[in-house]
Each structure stands twice: as structure tokens, then as C-alpha cells.
Amino acid sequence: MTTALGGSAQQDAPAGSGRAGLLDQVLKIRELAIGAVLVLMLAATELDNGSFLSVQGIKDLLLNASILVLVATGQALVVITRNVDLSVGSVLGITAFAAGDILQGGGNPVLAVLAAVGLGIAFGLLNGLLVSIGQVPALVVTLGTLYIVRGVDSLWVGSREITANNLPASYSGFGHDGLWAIPYLGLLAAAVLVVAALYLRHYRSGRELYALGSSPEAARLAGVPIRRRVLTAYLLCGALAGLAGALYLARFGNVDSGTGTGYELTVVSAVVVGGVAFTGGSGSVHGAALGALLLTSINSVLPAIGVSSVWVLAIDGVLLLAAITVDRLTALRVARLLRNRAAATRSLRDHPAQTRSLRHG
Amino acid sequence: MTHSEPDGVPVLALEGVSRSFGAVRALQDVSVRLFPGEAHALAGENGAGKSTLIKTLAGVHRPDKGRVLLDGRPVVFHGPADARDAGVAVIYQEPTLFPDLSVAENLFMGRQPRRSLGRVDHAAVRSATARLFQQLGVDLDPDRPARGLSIADQQLVEIAKALSFDARVLIMDEPTAALTGSEVARLFRVVRTLLERGAAVLFISHRLEEVFALCQRVTTLRDGRLVSSEPVAGLTEDGLVRRMVGRDLDELYPKQPAELGEVALSVRRLTREGVFTDVSFDVRAGEIVGLAGLVGAGRSEVARAVFGVDRWDAGEVLVDGVALTRGAPSKAIAAGMALVPEDRRAQGLVMEMSIARNIGLTGLRATTTAGLMNRGAERDRALDWAVRLQVKFARLADTVGTLSGGNQQKVVLAKWLATGPRVLIVDEPTRGIDVGTKAEVHRLLSHLAGQGVAVLMISSDLPEILGMADRVLVMHEGRITAEIPRAEATEETVMTAATGRERSAA
Amino acid sequence: MADLTGADLTAAKAQDDVAAPPSATRRGGAAGLVRWDTVVGALLAILLLCSFGFVGDFGHTLNLSFLIGNTLPMALIALPMTMLVAAGEIDLSVGSVAGLSGAVMGSLWNAGMAIETIIPLCLLLGLVCGLVNGLLVTRLGLPSLAVTIGTMAAYRGIAQIVLGSNSVTDFLQPYLDFGSGRIPGTFLPYAAIPWAVLAVIAVLVLHATGVGRSLFAVGASAEAAWFAGIRVKRLRLSMFAATGVVSALTGVFWVLHYASARYDNATGLELSVIAAVLLGGVDFDGGKGTLGGAIAGVFLLGTLQNTMSLVDVSAQSQTVVTGVLLVVSVLGPRAGRQLARTVARRRSAGSGNAPVTSG
Numbered sequence A: 001m002t003t004a005l006g007g008s009a010q011q012d013a014p015a016g017s018g019r020a021g022l023l024d025q026v027l028k029i030r031e032l033a034i035g036a037v038l039v040l041m042l043a044a045t046e047l048d049n050g051s052f053l054s055v056q057g058i059k060d061l062l063l064n065a066s067i068l069v070l071v072a073t074g075q076a077l078v079v080i081t082r083n084v085d086l087s088v089g090s091v092l093g094i095t096a097f098a099a100g101d102i103l104q105g106g107g108n109p110v111l112a113v114l115a116a117v118g119l120g121i122a123f124g125l126l127n128g129l130l131v132s133i134g135q136v137p138a139l140v141v142t143l144g145t146l147y148i149v150r151g152v153d154s155l156w157v158g159s160r161e162i163t164a165n166n167l168p169a170s171y172s173g174f175g176h177d178g179l180w181a182i183p184y185l186g187l188l189a190a191a192v193l194v195v196a197a198l199y200l201r202h203y204r205s206g207r208e209l210y211a212l213g214s215s216p217e218a219a220r221l222a223g224v225p226i227r228r229r230v231l232t233a234y235l236l237c238g239a240l241a242g243l244a245g246a247l248y249l250a251r252f253g254n255v256d257s258g259t260g261t262g263y264e265l266t267v268v269s270a271v272v273v274g275g276v277a278f279t280g281g282s283g284s285v286h287g288a289a290l291g292a293l294l295l296t297s298i299n300s301v302l303p304a305i306g307v308s309s310v311w312v313l314a315i316d317g318v319l320l321l322a323a324i325t326v327d328r329l330t331a332l333r334v335a336r337l338l339r340n341r342a343a344a345t346r347s348l349r350d351h352p353a354q355t356r357s358l359r360h361g
Numbered sequence B: 001m002t003h004s005e006p007d008g009v010p011v012l013a014l015e016g017v018s019r020s021f022g023a024v025r026a027l028q029d030v031s032v033r034l035f036p037g038e039a040h041a042l043a044g045e046n047g048a049g050k051s052t053l054i055k056t057l058a059g060v061h062r063p064d065k066g067r068v069l070l071d072g073r074p075v076v077f078h079g080p081a082d083a084r085d086a087g088v089a090v091i092y093q094e095p096t097l098f099p100d101l102s103v104a105e106n107l108f109m110g111r112q113p114r115r116s117l118g119r120v121d122h123a124a125v126r127s128a129t130a131r132l133f134q135q136l137g138v139d140l141d142p143d144r145p146a147r148g149l150s151i152a153d154q155q156l157v158e159i160a161k162a163l164s165f166d167a168r169v170l171i172m173d174e175p176t177a178a179l180t181g182s183e184v185a186r187l188f189r190v191v192r193t194l195l196e197r198g199a200a201v202l203f204i205s206h207r208l209e210e211v212f213a214l215c216q217r218v219t220t221l222r223d224g225r226l227v228s229s230e231p232v233a234g235l236t237e238d239g240l241v242r243r244m245v246g247r248d249l250d251e252l253y254p255k256q257p258a259e260l261g262e263v264a265l266s267v268r269r270l271t272r273e274g275v276f277t278d279v280s281f282d283v284r285a286g287e288i289v290g291l292a293g294l295v296g297a298g299r300s301e302v303a304r305a306v307f308g309v310d311r312w313d314a315g316e317v318l319v320d321g322v323a324l325t326r327g328a329p330s331k332a333i334a335a336g337m338a339l340v341p342e343d344r345r346a347q348g349l350v351m352e353m354s355i356a357r358n359i360g361l362t363g364l365r366a367t368t369t370a371g372l373m374n375r376g377a378e379r380d381r382a383l384d385w386a387v388r389l390q391v392k393f394a395r396l397a398d399t400v401g402t403l404s405g406g407n408q409q410k411v412v413l414a415k416w417l418a419t420g421p422r423v424l425i426v427d428e429p430t431r432g433i434d435v436g437t438k439a440e441v442h443r444l445l446s447h448l449a450g451q452g453v454a455v456l457m458i459s460s461d462l463p464e465i466l467g468m469a470d471r472v473l474v475m476h477e478g479r480i481t482a483e484i485p486r487a488e489a490t491e492e493t494v495m496t497a498a499t500g501r502e503r504s505a506a
Numbered sequence C: 001m002a003d004l005t006g007a008d009l010t011a012a013k014a015q016d017d018v019a020a021p022p023s024a025t026r027r028g029g030a031a032g033l034v035r036w037d038t039v040v041g042a043l044l045a046i047l048l049l050c051s052f053g054f055v056g057d058f059g060h061t062l063n064l065s066f067l068i069g070n071t072l073p074m075a076l077i078a079l080p081m082t083m084l085v086a087a088g089e090i091d092l093s094v095g096s097v098a099g100l101s102g103a104v105m106g107s108l109w110n111a112g113m114a115i116e117t118i119i120p121l122c123l124l125l126g127l128v129c130g131l132v133n134g135l136l137v138t139r140l141g142l143p144s145l146a147v148t149i150g151t152m153a154a155y156r157g158i159a160q161i162v163l164g165s166n167s168v169t170d171f172l173q174p175y176l177d178f179g180s181g182r183i184p185g186t187f188l189p190y191a192a193i194p195w196a197v198l199a200v201i202a203v204l205v206l207h208a209t210g211v212g213r214s215l216f217a218v219g220a221s222a223e224a225a226w227f228a229g230i231r232v233k234r235l236r237l238s239m240f241a242a243t244g245v246v247s248a249l250t251g252v253f254w255v256l257h258y259a260s261a262r263y264d265n266a267t268g269l270e271l272s273v274i275a276a277v278l279l280g281g282v283d284f285d286g287g288k289g290t291l292g293g294a295i296a297g298v299f300l301l302g303t304l305q306n307t308m309s310l311v312d313v314s315a316q317s318q319t320v321v322t323g324v325l326l327v328v329s330v331l332g333p334r335a336g337r338q339l340a341r342t343v344a345r346r347r348s349a350g351s352g353n354a355p356v357t358s359g
Helices: A002-048 A055-080 A088-104 A109-132 A138-157 A169-176 A184-202 A204-214 A216-221 A226-252 A263-273 A285-304 A311-350 A352-360 B050-057 B080-085 B103-108 B122-136 B151-164 B181-196 B208-214 B237-245 B299-307 B329-334 B344-348 B355-363 B375-388 B405-417 B435-450 B462-468 B491-498 B501-505 C036-054 C061-086 C094-110 C115-140 C144-163 C173-180 C192-208 C210-220 C222-227 C232-258 C269-279 C291-310 C318-358
Strands: B012-021 B024-034 B039-043 B065-070 B073-075 B088-091 B169-173 B200-204 B217-222 B225-231 B263-272 B276-284 B288-293 B314-319 B337-340 B423-427 B454-458 B471-476 B479-485
Touching: A002 A285, A002 A311, A055 A088, A055 A184, A055 A204, A055 A226, A055 A263, A055 A285, A088 A109, A088 A138, A088 A226, A088 A263, A109 A138, A109 A169, A109 A226, A138 C269, A138 C318, A169 A184, A169 A226, A184 A204, A184 A226, A184 A285, A204 A216, A204 A226, A216 A226, A263 A285, A263 A311, A263 C144, A285 A311, A311 C115, A311 C144, B012 B050, B024 B039, B024 B050, B024 B065, B024 B200, B039 B050, B039 B208, B039 B237, B050 B088, B050 B169, B050 B200, B080 B088, B088 B151, B103 B122, B103 B151, B122 B151, B151 B181, B169 B181, B181 B200, B181 B208, B200 B208, B208 B237, B217 B237, B225 B237, B237 B435, B263 B299, B263 B454, B276 B299, B276 B314, B276 B454, B276 B471, B276 B479, B288 B299, B288 B435, B288 B462, B288 B491, B299 B329, B299 B337, B299 B423, B299 B454, B329 B337, B337 B405, B344 B405, B344 C222, B355 B375, B355 B405, B355 C210, B375 B405, B405 B435, B423 B435, B435 B454, B435 B462, B454 B462, B462 B491, B471 B491, B479 B491, C036 C291, C036 C318, C061 C094, C061 C192, C061 C210, C061 C232, C061 C269, C061 C291, C094 C115, C094 C144, C094 C232, C094 C269, C115 C144, C115 C232, C173 C232, C192 C210, C192 C291, C210 C222, C210 C232, C222 C232, C269 C291, C269 C318, C291 C318
Parallel strands: B024 B225, B039 B200, B039 B217, B088 B169, B169 B200, B288 B454, B288 B471, B337 B423, B423 B454
Antiparallel strands: B012 B024, B012 B065, B065 B073, B217 B225, B263 B276, B263 B314, B471 B479
């Protein structure tokens, strides 16, 4: 009996690691799938329209994605903690104008970017304090700050407008140029992405973001400083929205009081399509970035293959629905698989002799 | 009282601690001293203040009055992290893990070993976890996510966590409530090893035999006050119960023989893939049928499927000869069935709603006239049943969350008895409730059977099954492996069938 | 069956008097505190009084009918939305459904169909939209927030496909009159009548029927509700369907009221509706709230916007007030409870000491 049990324990170990491997694989497959869809889509478009993937074409794709990638990275940090920040569109709008206002007044571009980031951090602080200290649902609070920031923006900006002509050429240049097909904005976004990914993967406080998103109660008992971590996530999200605002100005040159309206939904879509679960505790920033890339690429692909731009919005929506549906179905399937495997290993553990004899027979 | 305590300074102690919540005085002038190498039991009925005491030791609550002493010196824990850093590990009744993270990360969250640049050393985390599991004799993969672990395995993860920071004090709040006999034995082995290494242990259990098996000293609380603190040696179970309840207890298993009627519930070849297979049984009117088995054998799952909460894949369920629709609790209720579920806080009650509305939830049709609710009728119905079952409450409009565990369970029973069921399924009807209320629930079940109700009782408490059931069904790995009449049911016959030994011997 | 009397159960004098400590997150404790929906109602009354008193043009019949007409879309959708939020769900696609309904209305009108045929078709379309939301949520178990963010884009996108950037304005005058005219001799728009009927039905359903009771139970704990025999999925599905139909109706009203069918009609309406409903004290986590509070919230927002435009506050900056109100509406009750708890604790500590000083 004892030897049989010992034997079953040995058999069980690989089965156990197989289980974890399975989940890991599913998560990787999730990101691979988005990548594959992206590649296929771009390849098909290239076949249809030969000039699509020219150097300029690739550069445009990356340029379009960069700003969304930045904001989505920040949003992913917040969503991982089981919260959400709906105010990012408003923050992007007001910081873009702030940067433009400084530049128009002859200010230093570095100062303008720093001011935008600082303003973003201030709004992140406001959101973070309301959510962590006020203990109110993040969706409601940030819906409120969405309005507040947009309103403040309108009061301040009024009917003023910043146009590309008023900006230093070097600043606009930064928003358009790059090394060969890779725009500076893309490099910047990639750098931010890598830093955020390293932080989440390799630092205690990064892991704690996952922990408190996965189970706030367990996090409290484990001594995770919940309020401080949630605040950190919002600060980073605000900072990245601010940075994105400054870059939006560089890229598009045109900013008024309506800039960034409705952007929050695009950002949330990118994050969710990228596999960051609304329920917190799972997903990754590179997934969110892939989601952002996919969304912006679709917007470029449709006109390239001659589909009217009125289809873009509907396709975005359907894509988001498809992404969460596929996620859910996969999760259900995996759960079923785990259950059956657990049942199998259980009977293996309890009746090793029987199983063996069945195999022989 | 102090003369029999070990010499030396207690590792952790409470001295004259009081703590109130609003108008409720949860603890009044309570002192407890935990010594190295000693297992200390904390006894008391539900609502006696045990949880508050534990949470005070664990740094979750701060005392209003009195002091917490660490190595004889007063300390103030500002949160669970402070207590943990002082070497106090708490294993709560319901393990709290991060489902999305790996088991290894669960153990070391917030205190992972680090390498250069402050990065987490993932390899070290993994190997340290593997080492701990090896010490405990557990075969769990450190890389697997915590999601999907059984409660027993989750508890082992919590214990490994306690081991990992060399806890000097281990506090366990009903760790055995969801464990099987062999899992309890394994847990006790681990705890004894810790005791030998000089840890202090505070242990809470409603199963008194476990207190006697593991502990050297027992402190009893009643109504938030200290009743006694004494060595376990020389104490009897009856004596301990008297201290907890404050009087002699009536018979715990008041089963009266009942006349059996027609078959009321009939389950035919019920199967849910990967969960249970080919389950058939009958329950007659007036009969109490016990459904025994190890945790995870599929007992609750069968109950859920029979009642319609889960769908079944094959088979049928008949009430009074009429087949039920699968996956439709409303149909089962209409047919005269009721289920008192396993988890009363999540499944039995809407915790934020009032007592009246919780009881009213099963009678929305009965208390509706011409499409509109009759609030008076709803209130009367709830009051009637709350009084019959002697629920202790201040106002019917109070939320059920303010009641103690035993009274919450009575509200669940009231909610279902108010529907006048002919078939009553009770799943762990007395888990986590105090001995006094337990006897009341048993009396109630026996009475209901006497009135001709068919009762199916699931329980992990073997004495309860043996004491109450006319017939015992035993499940093992999703199948019914034995049917034992009352006369032949003993701990041994039931456990043999529950562990599946019979089958492998055959 | 079983007639139990107290004597049947030996009176175990249970020692259960000490209740479990209230957890810090429990809502709605602190008895004696004024209910939030009452506070909102009072605020609305004060605002109305001030507006009548100090803002010259406010009391004009024309202005009042503008106020109500402009608030009606919000007020309409708030009815089913309150029930949805009470049941623990949310629908962000309502504005898009209204837009889609308007776009379809416009293109069918262009195709020469009679308005009597168009309106039922639009309502049917709303039902389908609501069912799609509801089926995705209930059958697949997806979070309603994610689903309706998706359908919000999808429905709006379909509206864009249907009507492009055109706008249809040549509806027959009698219909437009219904949308913008008022009952002779009063300041009430015609459309206020169907709204009032719907509001009465909604109040009765939510607060005086078993359906309403079940909705709150589902919102507070879906699992416990399912175990109590409530058909959770069907209930949620029907709420999504109702929200879809009412949103489509709102879209029709919008077209007639503003005499213009465009794909971007009612953009952003979802946020104002949700803001108003939450402002009215409906708990975002489900399980709590009243329709009265939600309606008060809607008209508080509507009146505030109207008054502010009268005193020349720009429309854009009015959103600051909306946002602040929203944040206050969730922070206020919590802060109040926290305060009440602290006071209660201090008082009980005080009474604990009292005997010592007297003795």
C-alpha cells in the first residue's frame, strides 16, 4: 500500500506541472492569437493593396498605435488592480492643451512635456485618492472625474484652439519623424512598455498589483499596502495619459477643448481585447499593447482595402465582443479540462493498482 | 488559574482586553497567554467573541482597552502586517489565497527573496516553496495557480506560508471544518512538529474531540467574557460544553423513530460529467437519509443537481412520482422541495437584506395579491417562522448580516420551512454553529420527519450522521458506494465505504 | 405541514446575543441617518425654489417645457436603467441604441414607409439590441460592463452604416409637434404623458411586486437568489430587453423632439443617465436604491443644466457640476456612515465609563 502511494505521488507530480503548463499556454496562446490575427490581417491587406506596407505605411501604423499603447499601458496597470480609469480621455485632452499652451508661449519643449506629465499625475492622484481613501467604486468616481476634467478643460480653453503652425517645428517633427520605419513615438512607447512589463513581473510592488486585483481580502491579510498600491497604479496611469497628451499634440498639432472625447472607450477596448480581465489579477501590459496595435491597425486597414470608414466603429465593437466571448469560452473549456484531469489524477492516486491492471488488461 | 501554566514568559498574550463594535461588546476584560510549545484551545459558542479575540491577536482589530503583550512587552499592531512581522501566523477558517497567482507567489507575496536591483528572485521563490511542500509531505506544483485547489489543499498552502516565516505563534480558526479525517490527521502531525520546534499554537474547533486530541490547555469564552482557562487533562467533554453553554446540554441527537410513508424523492441514475456518476436513491416520507462521504466525493454536487441549481447530464429526479425539469430550482420548489445549502452566507442568505425579506424570498407568490406585494402578509409570514424557530433578533428589519452564525442558519431554515416542503435537503446543517443551536436543529429535523417530511441530510460530521439518519448512503468519487441501515451504521462501516477501501479490496 | 410550536424545540438559551462585528464595507448601516434619495429629493426642491425665485426666465412656460423636453430622454432611460443597476448590471449601450433607432427611423422614412409602421419596427430593433446584450451577459456569463462597451461601439457603428453622415429632417409636422409641442394651457410636453405612465409602471414593478423584490435580491447576491428559486438569468435578460426597448423609444422621441435623425443622436446619453441614477442613490454594486431617488437625480441634473444655461454658464462647463455631483453622491453617503459610526463608537465608550464616574 505504502509503495503504491509513493508511486502515485511520483506519477502525480508531472501531471500537476502539466496543469500549470496548460494555463500558462492558454495565456500565451491568447497573446499569440492577437499577434497572429494582426499579422494575417496586415499580410492580407498588403496582398490586396501593394503599397500598404511601405516604409511610410509601417511608420503610419506605428505612429497611430503609439499614443494608444501608452494610455493602454497605464490603463492595464489600473485594470489589473480590479479598478478602471475612465478619465484618461479627458486627461489626455487637457494635458495636450497645457503642453500646447506652454509651447505657444515660447516655452521649452521639455518643460511642456514635463508639465503635461505633471498635470496627468495630479489627476491620477485625485482619482487614486478618491478610489483608495474614499473606497468608492472606481467606475463611478472616474466617470465623475471624466466630467470634471472635461469641464475644467472647457472652462480654461474656451473656444481657443492650438494649431500645428503655432508649434515649434522640432516638436512637430518629433511627432512625425523616426529612424527608418520606426517613429520616435513608437520607440518611446516601446520603452515605456518594457519598463512597465519589467516592473509588473520583477518587482514586489508590481506583483502586489496582481495580488490585490486577484483577491483584495487576501491582499489585506498578507499585509499588502492596498491603498498605496492602488494610488500608485492611478498615478502611473495619469502620468502616461499626460505623456500621451503631450505626444498627441506633437503628432496631430490640433488641440481644442474637445480633444480626447470618448477616447476612454477605445483605451478600455484595447486593454480588454488584449486580454486584461476586468475582474482584475490577470493580463499583461504587452497584451494591452497588442490590443491597441490591433485596434489602430484595423482603422488603417479598412480604408486601404476600400471599405468605407463608416464600418470602422461597428467593426471595433464587434471585435471587442468577439475577444471577450472567445476569452470566456476558452476559460470555460480550460475549467472543464482541469476538472476532468483532476478527476482522472484523483482516481489514479487512489487506485493506482486498479488503473494499472486496467491498462494491462 | 495561573499556577498550572508553564514557567516563563508567554510569547503572545492579551491582558484585560475589551473591544466593542457600536453597541455590541464583543470582548470584555479578556486575558489569554500563549506559551511556546503549548497548544492552546479557544472554546465558546458562536458569538462568544472568539473571532474578535483572534483578530485582535492578528492585528486586524485594536483593543479599546487592555494590552497585547509580545514576549511580555506591550505592543501595538497597526495591521496584519505588523503581527506577521512579529511572527504571528493566522490560518482563517476560509483560506484567503490569490486565485490568479501561482501557489509559490501566494506563499511569498510581499516578502519574495530578491536579487540584484531589487528584482524578485522567481527561482528562489519556487525552490523555497518546493522545499516547504517537501517538509510537509505535500505534492503540489509550486507553479500551478491557486484557482481550483481543494479547501484542504488551500489550507496546506496557508500552513506552508506560516512555516515559511518561522511563525512563533500559529493561530488556527476552525481549520478542520472542511477537512476529512485523514486530512485532519495530516494537519495535526504538522502542528505537533511545529510545537516541538517551540511554536505556540492557538486552536479553535467546534469538534471537541479534536480539542482533547491536540491541546494541552483550553480557554473558554461566553458572551465576550472569560469563563475559564485550565489544563485539558482532567476535563471531560461534558464539562467543557457546560462551561461554553453555561448549563447542561440536552441530548444532542434526539432522533425519534418515525413511520415511513411513500417514496417522496426518487433519484434515478443521475450523472453530471466529471462530477458524479449514476447516482440512484429514494427517500421516503418521514425518513431521514444521511449522505456521507469525504469532502469532494460529490455529495453537495448531487444535492445541487437534484434541487436544480446545477444541471445534470443524464438521469431523472422525481418528487412524488413526478419528474422534475433539470436546472430549474423554481420547478423543484413548486414540486415541494427545499434545499438548505452548504454555504449559508453566499447561497442561503442575501446578507444585505433584512430578516423579513430573506424569509419572504421563498414566498413572493404567496404574499402577492393581484400582482402587488402585500407587505403585511410578508411580515407576518416571516415573523411567524422566525418566532417558531426562536431566531434571536432585535427587529425583523435588521439585516441578516448582524445575526450570529447559528441564528443565520435558523433564518435559512425558516425561509424554507415556510414553503411547507415535502422533501427537505439539508447540506451541512450544523457546520460552524454552536452546540446549543446544533441540538435545536437536530430536534427540528427529527420533528419534521415525524410530520412526514422526507429529509436528505448531508454532513461531514460522522456522529451527526450516525445519530440522526435512518439510513446512510455513502459516496466515494462521485458514486454511491454503500447503503447502510441505521442498525449497521458505525464510524467504521461508513468510513470504509467513504474511503473506497471496500472496492479496492473486492 | 409541520406545525411547529415553540414548545417543540427545547429552548436552548442560545448565547447569540453578541452579533458579528459589522464589517467596514457593509453599506446602509447607521440607522437614523437620512436616506440619500431623500437628500436628493430635498436638493431638487431647494434648487427649484431658488430657480423660481432668483432666475428670472426660469418660471416661463416655454422654459419649463424646454427643461422637461430636454430631460425626458434621460428620464425615460433612467427607468429601466435603475432596475438594471439594482439587479447588479449596467448597460452602456443605451445611447447607441437610441442613436441606431433614430438612424433606422430616418432611413425607413426616406424609403417612404409610414411612421406608424416605423415606430413599432424601431421598438422591435431595440428589443433585439437589448436581447443581444442580455444573452451575451446571461448565457456566456460575461461582465455587462465589457459587453455593453462593445455593443455601444457596435450599435453606433451600425447606425453610421445605416445613415452615414446624412441627416433626415423632413418628417411630417404633426409628428414633430408631438415631439416638441406641449399640452395646451400647461408647460407639459405631450411626451410627458407616456413617460408618466411608464414611470408609474416602473415604480410599481420595482417597489411593489415580487419581480422588484427579486431584482434587489439578484443585485445583492445572485447566487443566493438562484438558490431561492429566482430565475436570475431570465430576470436579467428581461431587464436588458426592457432597457433596449425604452432606449429605442427614446431614440424615436429624440428624432421627433429635435426634428433630426442622425447616426450620432444621443451620443453620451448613457453617461448622463448613469450619473443621474447613481446620483439618485442607486447602489452601483446592486441591491439598493429607489426609483424615486433616480427620478429625482434625473431632474436635479436636468434642472441644474437648465438653470445654469439661463445664468449664462457655458454648456461645456456644466459638466464640471455633473461630475462633482456624481463624486459627491458616492462619497457623501459613505462619509456620512463613517461619521455616524465614529460618533456611535465614541458614545458607547462614553456610556461604558458612565457608571464608574457616578459610582
